[in-house]
């Protein structure tokens with residue numbers, strides 16, 4: 001059987017969320033999507049996601065929400081991460097005692113899909129080693145899943161690519177998030193892992209990777225403190241649809257989408 005997994009880039013603010021509310025259900029239906037994974041870590045005005053925005057994202061059509069370096073930025077999110085760890089996951093390499101869980105197993109068409117979220121450590125927080133954390137999860141969950149999907153939320157393209165090489169053939173789909181710019185390297189690796197370095201974002205095109213231009217320039221040009229807010233402009237969702245053969249666990253097709 002072929003499982004069709006739609007992965008959607010980082011949702012930026014209410015603009016990104018509203019766009020998915022207006023489009024995602026129709027896209028899923030048209031594409032025959034079995035499982036939709038959305039990175040939601042910038043959904044609440046760029047930093048983090050609050051519980052009510054997470055609920056809205058689920059109603060909009062996300063089946064699983066992944067997070068990243070802003071996982072804990074929204075003040076009320078800890079309890080929600082604990083209560084709904086079946087559908088919203090934070091990076092697995094945060095300290096183990098932190099709220100929430102770094103992975104979840106969801107059953108789709110009788111197939112158990114282990115979804116994992118990991119944070120890169122190059123130019124980001126010095127969390128646990130993502131490679132060793134991933135190995136530990138696969139070992140601990142052995143027998144509990146049929147296929148694995150990983151959101152590798154990271155700054156460095158090299159670290160994301162290294163993760164793909166390290167787990168080629170062990171993880172069916174690895175998609176990168178965080179940089180908000182879609183990369184042109186969508187591919188199927190020799191072992192069958194479908195991979196893209198970054199999905200891109202679901203947000204407005206008018207500013208700088210989803211944020212208004214002036215505060216970003218104030219920080220980068222003037223080295224002055226700045227408060228970011230969501231940019232204006234046309235909103236698009238950057239996504240990739242992966243088709244996974246559940247008999248071989250290999251990705252057989254992958255297609256980049258903008259809607």
Ligand SMILES: [Fe+2]
Pocket residue numbers: 041068069070153177178
């Ligand atoms: Fe991020």
